[in-house]
Amino acid sequence: MNLFRYTYTWIASCLTVLLVCSIALHANGIRATLLDQSELKLQSTATFLEHQLMPADQAVLEPSRDYATVPDYQAILAQLQLISPSFDIQLHVLTTNERFTTAAHVSPKANTLLSLSPHIMKAIWPSLSLQQTLLEGSKQAIRYTVSMPIETISNGFLQQLLPGILLAIALYLTCIVALFFALRRKLFPLTQLAQQPVSLKGPVPNIEPSSIEAKAWLTMQKHFKTQLADIFRQQAVEANKLKAQAYQDKVSGLGNRHYFINQLNAWLDNPQQAGLILLKTTLLDEVYQQHDFEKGDSFTRQLADEFNSNIVHVNVYLARLSYDEFAVLLPNIPTEKLKYIAESMRNVHQQLEKDYRGDISDSVFIGLLAIEQPTKASSVLGQLDNILAQATRNPAEPILLAANPHQVPSFGKQQWKSLLLEAIEHDTMDYKYQPVLNEHHQQYHLEVFSSLKAKQSSYQANQFLGAIEDVGAGVLLDKHVIAQHINKLNADPSRGPFAINLTSNSITDPSFNRWLEQALSRNQHLAERLHFDIPESCFIQTPDACSLLCSAIRFYKFHYGVDGYGRYFKSLAYLEEFRPDYAKVDFSYTHQLNDELKKQLLSSICRSAHSLNIMTIATRVETETQLDRLSDLFVSGFQGFYTEQKQRDKQAAKRSLTASH
Template sequence: MLGLLALLMLKRKLRSISQIAAQYSNIVNNQFSGPLPIPLDKEGRDITKMINHLIAQLEANFKRQATEAIKLKEQAYRDNVSSLGNRHYFINQLNSWLSDSHQGGLIILKSTLIDDIYREAGFEIGDKFVHSLAEELNANIIHSDVTLARLSYDEFAVLAPNITAEKLKVIAESMHTVHSELQQRHHIDYPDSVSIGMLVVHQPSTASQLLAQLDNVLAKAALTPAEPLAIADDSQQPISFGKQQWKSLLLEAIDNNLIQYSYQPVADDNNNILHYEVFSEIRKNNQQYGASQFLGAIEDVGAGVQFDRHVIAHHINMLNANPSFGPIAINVTSNSVSDPAFIRWLTELMERNQRLSSRIYFEIPETSFVRTPDSCSLLCSAIRFYKFGMGVDNYGRYLKSLDYLREFRPDYVKIDFSYTHQLNDQVKINLLSSISRTAHSLNITTIATR
């Protein structure tokens, strides 16, 4: 009888030990199945209570670590203002998609309105606008398996696997509509405040290469504000540079004198030359890169000032060396217009070279007169003080903001290309006539581009 009792007690202890061993195996694999049942014997009871206490601590610690990992992932991949994924998240999704497939499309939306609102209304209103734009873009993109992210301060991107070009256009048009309606609700009248680029992807590539191609398509869209959506096929796109690559190429071109120039005559109705417009391009390794390819990118990374300084200094030297050449018109980037250091530099340069005042026109983009009027006023005052010439580029983009002409009185305005091509639209013809009359009423010369 005693032997049977001892056997039963031994079996209970062995069962407790086997339960503890099984629980230990679960703990090693981070599997927590709850506390062990308390055995009847004192030794087993004490050991099991200690084991259960240890299990509870380990489980709590594991949950805390998991929560921290989720928070760290959110910090790494989430944009706090828009509540969307950030650039790191988008590139991670892009790489994951490229590892499995390469059929689909990309969209990038750039909104200059974001910077306008931050600058004019402050951070709180700016953050609310970004959040509202993100929410409405997300709600209006109707397509399965789409990734929407905030790619940068003023850019949103979409990754749409296995999509046709037609459906990609539908999404892009929907994004444009969302932005336009939100802009109207904020009562801000900046007609060229959004550009959208689309890239249809058919062949294997890398995330950096696709984003570079997408940047180039976006730059093309920005050149046609009347139709600010552009689409391209990756198989038709040349090898592209990203913004930082363009900046590096530009700095290399400046250091090694790789920037070449051509001069297009601008004539009046009687074929009298008014001036020669300066066109720049970078030439390297038998490749030519026109300014239209890189200007948008270098302005986005703030390198327009370095480019302008180089071009202006080169032509100051050239005009001093060749008294018979000119007059010339040199474009100034919006980066430079809003840069106080550039304005001081140019002011000192004009002071030292006043004898060239009748041979140089500085051509300022209309967007600077409208968006940064204070900086523009400083620059124009310096140009006028030293009696150099001044023109307006892309005239007519801001139809309801032509009052700046009365204040600044430029020598000429260069009408935006969107008004001067395909003149078979009566609405376009009427608009062209209207903005031309506005300039003529102030005795300002109008120049048509083509």
């Protein structure tokens, strides 16, 4: 019950009780007056009758005398009938046992009303009668009885009561109607405020408050939203501080050794073709020795910024491993591009060295390693150290790539594009679906993983995606995958929801935005069954383009989320601006949950999303124990081998049940 109904019902109830009480008091007053008047009339009628039956002077002088003259009883009663028609009068001559009576005149209307409730009228009205014996002991002894029928007095009662009741009811209805409109007008601003959707995303409703209550409510809501915004900013700052303490090098602003090992372990758990770069410089030691720490720290930050801005790849994990070593992890990268990035890092170093000293010396050495099979981070870093040591012994070739006999030959970028175009033309792409379960172990959506077929071989998306994006073919891939799954959803209403990963090419391409907007407008009925995963890097590096895409998705009420949430050392404030429906936590945070520092960091970034009502999804969940631990860290969704197995078991049980029937 809203405020208007509650207030109106309460006041109307009070007015109703007041009406009933006033009618009861009015009726009781009329009853008392009628009783008093009836008793007076009864006494006067009895006195008149006594005078007619026995003259006063004779009754006083000779009370025991027998009178010869007999009164005319019928004439006396007829006279009384004219004077007091509302009384029943009975005369009883005791010596002759004669009886003379006259009945009161009662209107038919009164009889009709009283016939409805005779027992109630008898309970309300007392018996009004008077009996007296005259000339007792004489031959003309007579007994008279004067009484007023209940019908007569109740008739007068109703005639006096009904106008008061009608007037009271009319005033009551007038007050009720006036109260309705006055209260509705008074509480209309509060009603408008109550009908506004409760959301922290939109602005405070622009309603002119015409009452103190509405003004107080608006003030409270503004204060509440301000406090929540302050709390979110504080949580984001705390999360950033915790991330910086755990994973960020304070001087360079890059990830530290702990951060790099975690990222490396995460990739080695599911290895695909990736490249590692380890760079060692002797220039930093020279700068620190010749200048103070402030100058050395400034030079280190400048070198790190230059490295970060000159490495062009989809996913880049850059860290400062030690005092004079920088490491880079580049997933899904061919060997040629790995060499190219290493050469660009060397050129950046040489340019800074030239600006600092005026010449170039052999002060930088780079070791390269391509990996694609399961191994340990410690062995990988050991190999990198050995490669770097070999590079330092050969200043003529400061960049050294390790030979790996198990390395799978990779296609060139144009070859990958040709394979993609061929697969789109012949519709030979395969799709694998991995379920995402919510906290109640119910399916939230199915993430789509695409793969290419070529010469009886299948290539996963993480093998060709980097090359595809380098040649700008990510738009073709996204359009094909989206169109295919829109058709699947229209053909089978029981399927979905599907979550489709978008490439950075598509997000920054205006033509893709127009195409997607048209597709969504034609298929608005699929809004609850189609989701889009957007890389976190797009929210941070290309916020304008990402905002246009998200606005189109949100306009047609589709859903989108952040992929790789928490991967970048940037402020988490972009969540408040874009307000995605869910955030898939980067898999580097969901491993090694026995590490207390890592648990605190995961809890902090998930709490920041949770405070904005954004669903947080942990990826690469392998066991039920891992799921239980993640559930205590503000994680409300799960994806990985465990969810796949649970889904398969559920489908197997369903097939078994169907077969048994």
